Ligand SMILES: NC(=O)c1ccc[n+]([C@@H]2O[C@H](COP(=O)([O-])OP(=O)(O)OC[C@H]3O[C@@H](n4cnc5c(N)ncnc54)[C@H](O)[C@@H]3O)[C@@H](O)[C@H]2O)c1
């Protein structure tokens with residue numbers, strides 16, 4: 185069994201690659217970072233260090249590595265004979281990996297089963313985004329895309345920080361993980377991946393993950409950054425930051441319970457577990473990694489505006505989420521290209537223009553005016 189995995193970074197090596205390896209797949213890593221690919225291609229194995237409660241060290245071997253920029257034809261040939269393709273490259277990068285995936289699917293021999301494709305990105309229905317990019321590249325002369333490949337949405341959860349210099353290919357991760365996959369596209373032929381959970385309705389799981397883990401995480405990052413703290417665990421040790429993060433998750437909890445019928449006590453336990461994960465002192469995770477790409481994170485269906493808009497539609501003013509959005513607007517990490525772009529938008533646009541541009545909210549939406557006011561305040565300090 186063979187899997188081609190795009191993105192040999194933190195979650196690629198520390199989670200998706202590990203689970204596919206443990207499931208018995210040979211993993212072909214495809215990435216454009218040449219030094220990383222050269223190192224991986226020369227290595228027989230790397231280690232995943234799981235830190236926190238019940239720490240463990242896991243070894244990943246039986247992999248190869250290709251540069252999908254300079255060795256595209258080789259990657260296409262690998263996809264043509266693979267069982268699975270996964271990605272962990274970032275939602276905005278999916279359009280760049282789609283052409284090579286389309287070519288690989290088109291090159292599959294007749295009689296091979298459909299390729300199973302899963303995007304493991306933090307975004308609602310990232311695989312649908314990938315599928316539409318693949319479909320845009322698809323040559324109908326190659327037959328039916330739906331017959332040649334199965335696309336399944338997933339929700340992936342494991343905190344994998346940026347790795348310390350000198351660590352080589354080894355990856356430090358938390359012990360917790362969850363990989364929830366939509367079963368329905370597989371029509372009874374889902375892959376066997378121990379540790380992954382297949383469900384018939386992914387929406388509640390992906391929203392619970394994104395609007396709890398990622399909303400809380402990003403809130404901790406932006407509040408922590410403003411408090412001058414470097415690590416997420418330090419941010420969570422600050423009583424004010426921790427209280428603000430908890431207030432944000434109280435609001436998303438209300439939405440998740442009302443919308444998806446999650447049991448209140450179970451959701452409270454889920455929140456507590458996640459707050460504990462953020463506080464893991466063994467995890468060297470930083471507020472700049474977790475806060476990265478604030479423009480993406482302030483998007484219409486993302487971790488802040490998504491739940492805040494739905495609460496506003498239900499007549500609730502999401503005060504704590506608005507506080508986190510205000511903090512995100514002030515995330516001025518000079519090393520983050522999106523933070524720099526955000527500051528430019530704030531200074532060059534009126535509050536209403538910036539609200540539309542940054543959040544995608546339509547004027548007239550009940551969240552539009554409160555966010556526009558926050559943007560007016562943020563403009564005064566950029
Ligand atoms: N790190 C985590 O804790 C975590 C957890 C769950 C989900 N995710 C999601 O996984 C994705 C990757 O995150 P990460 O933290 O591993 O980031 P990362 O930066 O460590 O890894 C991304 C990798 O993608 C590669 N890449 C960029 N452009 C590419 C291209 N055109 N073709 C092939 N490879 C390309 C980069 O070189 C890099 O190695 C994101 O969508 C993120 O939201 C991350």
Ligand SMILES: O=P(O)(O)OC[C@@H](O)[C@@H](O)[C@H](O)[C@H](O)CO
Pocket residue numbers: 306340341342343344397398401402473474475476477
């Ligand atoms: O990857 P992002 O930029 O969408 O979000 C940053 C972190 O919140 C994220 O990577 C978490 O560590 C991860 O989603 C945990 O499962």
